[in-house]
Amino acid sequence: MNQPSPFRRAFLMGRRARRHPWEAFIRSLQGQVQGEVLDFGWHGGSGRASWTPIDDSDVATAAALCREYGILLALDGLDYVNTLSNESVLWVVPQSPIAACQVMPGPTRRWLVQPGCLVAQARAAGLMQFEAQYDYLTVAAWLADRRICAWPTGQTAHSGLMLANVLLADGSSAVLGPFGANSQASLDTLFLQRAIPQLFQLSNGLLAQTCQENSTWPARYRLDAMKPQAPQQVNLAHLLLGHGGDLAWVQWMVFEPVPVLPQINTSEPFRAPETLADDDAVALAATELDAAVKALFDPVGLFPHPGQQLD
Incomplete structure (x- = not known):
């Protein structure tokens, strides 16, 4: 018996409804990455989902899908959030097995x-900069929390952060770390070759100078890391301290122990630059400086935007 042609079947049965972009995104994600994907659905014009990777290399795949479908890639575990109603979000939950903490070989304990x-x-491994912090926090959330990473201006070295390997919004990776006369840092990525001159230009500009005069760094992103207090040297990884998950996805970090921690006032929640600074000129400088750093790291808007808070 002759079978009807595909065109005739389509005519008899009707056209198949086009898949919703959010549904297509979820199906693609489930098909291309390992780990549990929880789809919370599409409501009010935006979608929500969470994903717990079991292979950190899959994050690059998920980020590529987010870029393709216009989805924000957000770090799970930050607790200072409110509501974002108009954009779709994939929350990435960094749990075991991407949870190693191990001493590195070599003469320096790192x-x-x-x-x-x-x-x-x-903390149990010997990193006492995590003293008095909540046990349940992931180190990624600790690094991103602006209330915790609130060292005074120019004193970001107290974090003990030495290196950070990051997945950038364009899909490339870079290792951020010490940069100076004695540094062995490699500039073998296009991002670093382009970003470092611009970061130094920003740090020497009037906006950064206005922020640098405050004992508490008033901007969101720690550009004061480009002008540390002596004898510390510039460390590009310190730009991520308190970054809120807005600049990049952190794939791994290298820490050294910090024997003495300064007193940091974290009794108040993080406030945006426009409310942190009493001087309107400082608030404006901080806001414009943040916009410039964000545009440098994330021109495509893959990660949450400055000031956005996600539910």
Whole structure:
């Protein structure tokens, strides 16, 4: 018996409804990455989902899909959030097995830490900069939390952060670390070759100078890391301290122990630059400086935008 042609079947049965972009995104994600994907659905013009990777290399795949479908890639575990109603979000939950914290070989005691490592685990390993922090926090959330990473202006070295390997919005990776006369840092990525001159230009500009005069750094992103207090040297990884997950996805970090921690006032929640500074000129400078740093790291808007807070 002759079968009807595809065109005739389509005529008899009707055209198949076109898949919603959010549904297509979820199906593509489930088909291309390992780990649990929880789809919370499409409501009010935006979608929500969370994903717990079991292979950190899959994050690049998920980020590529987010770029393709116009989805924000957001770090899970930050607790200062409110509501964002108009954009779709994929929350990435950095849990085991991307949670290593291990001593690195060599004469200097340093630890390789993955984003899903818990603060309690890092502290037990000997990293006392995590003293008095919540045990349940991941180190990725600790690094992104602006209230915690609130060292005074020019004193970001107290974090003990030495290196950070990041996945950038364009899909490339870069290792951020010490940069100076004695640095062995490699500028073998297009991002670093382009970004470093611009970061130094920003740090020497009037906007940064206005912020630098405050004992508490008033901007969101720690560009004061480009002008540290002596004898510390510039460390590009310190730009990520308190970055809120807005600039990049952190794939791994290297810490050294910090024997003495300064007193940091974290009793108040993080406030945006426009409310942190009493001087309107400082608030304006901080806001414009943040916009310039954000545009440099994330021109395509893959990560949450400055001031956006996600539910």
